Amino acid sequence: MKVGETRRVHGLDVKRVDRDLYEVFIGPQHPGSGHMRIIVRLDGDVIVEADPDIGYVHRTVEKLSEGRRWIKIIPLVERMAILDACNVTLPYVEAVEKLLGIEPPEKAKYLRVLLCEINRIASHLYGMGIFGVFLGHSTMYMWAFGDREVFVELAEWLTGARLTHSYPIFGGVRRDMPQGFADAARKAVRYMRRRLEDYRKIFLDNPVIRRRLEGVGVIPRNLAIDLGIVGPNLRASGVEYDVRVVEPYEVYDELEFEVPVFEEGDALARAWVRVEEIRQSLNIIEQVVDRLERMPTEDGTSLIHQRFWPKAPLYRQVLEREGRVKIIPLMAAVKVPKGRAFARAEAGRGEIAYYVESDGADVPYRVRVVTPSFRNVLIFKYVVPGHRLADLPAIYGSIDYFPPEADR
Known part of the structure; x- marks a missing residue:
């Protein structure tokens, strides 16, 4: 190949940028790189430089939030990480609750944690499955x-929806734990x-996998801290930092739980x-369901703040006849007092943080979110x-x- 010439080699666009360097474009096809492109420059088969080229699925979540009522932003932001929906939406809800000056009932806090940990497991299993594909380990x-x-x-x-649950709402949660759920x-x-x-x-502990991962992609502790x-x-790089412990929220x-920490910083440690x-x-799930079973539900006031609980006797009778509690919140056009709030949580991939600003209207003045993947992309x-x-x-x-x- 001549300098400046581009060819298609085994499905990849390869460009010779120097006498000794080749530029390879990996992605942005979904099976190869997951909606992103990595531009790598090679000296032989050794990577000299890698540039993550993000933004292929940018959906302007923050800007769209400025034109939606407060409650309608919940199903919007949870689509950033579908399998981790509760962990992604919860800090937004908490930030708005700070502006409203309300706090959810204790039972609602436990239900939020329950779904967060269920989502965390599903998110990790999704990541491990994709990891297996990348290594050719189909099992x-x-x-x-x-x-x-x-x-x-x-x-x-628990929520009525497989993926996008919209379960936490201002002042509480939408539904109680169903009968028989704890045993399941x-x-x-x-x-x-x-x-x-x-x-x-x-x-x-597979010898083949260990040879692929041990000592590969090492992130030293100091570099991990510097990159944020x-x-x-x-x-995995030896830093014991988890928002659930550093700045506890909900319950x-x-x-009682531990924060797993490894010192190696390589792909296997991660x-x-x-x-x-x-x-x-x-x-955590075991502890939460044990405590929830000891919390009887008399009415929806144990699931949502009194401000948003309908007090009409007829409404309560309908719920009792159905044999379950389902919250239909009176908050579609709620106006949030002027002010600014910040909240963060430990999502499946790391810390997620929201900055929310209100000018007193029924829509936000500003919603800003920093996601864990956006911070971790520098690793490449x-x-x-x-x-x-x-x-x-x-x-x-x-x-x-x-x-x-x-991209959000």
Whole structure:
């Protein structure tokens, strides 16, 4: 190839940019890079430079929020990370609650945590399944996606929707825990604990996989801090930082769980962190359902703040006749007092933060969100160079980068 010439090689666009360097465009086809493009420059098969080219699924979530009523923004923002819906929407709801000057009932807080941990497990299993595909390990993909379905079904039973639940609302949650849900959750917990041991045997301790991942894509502790990366990627580099512990929200300070931390900082450590976080989420789910079972529901006031609870006796009679509590909030045109609020949470891929500003209208003046994938994308630029091209899928899969969450 001549300098400046571009050719299609094995499905990739390859351009010779120098006498000794080739430029390879990976993506933005979904199967290859997940709605993004990585521009790598190669000296032979060694990556000299890697530029993550993001923005292919940018949907202007922040700008769209300025034209929607406060309650209607919840189903908008949760589409940034569909499998992690509650963790993504909860800090937005909490920020608005700060402006409204309200706090949800205790039972609603536990229900929020319950769905957050169910979503966290589903999100990690999704990432592990994609990781398996990137490494050519089809069994890991099929197992993780099959086990993910267990928790997707739990979320559907709790909220009424498989993926986009819109479950947390200002002052509480939409629905109570259904009858029999606690036993089903415990059964899912017992099943998943056994499966984690299977994952260790077939994937994490697989000699072939270990050779692909050990010492690959190492993020030193100091670099991880300097880049500002978050979530499992940060904790795999020896930094014990989790918003649920550093700045507890809802009822996390009342629950017992550990924050898994590994020191190696390589692709294998990042995989192990996610597996251990699943284990901790299972512990949290057990504690939450035990406590929820001891909280009887007399009416919807245990699920939502009194300000938004309809007090009409006829409304309560309808709910009692149906045998369940479902919140139909009187908040479609709620006006939020002037002010600014900030809230953050620990989503499946790391810290997610919202800045919300109101000018007193029924729509926000400003909504700003910083997602974990947007912060973690810098890993590609600083960690990938120096590795061989064949190592790129292993590094990518270990990062669990989700383009729609970053582009928002």
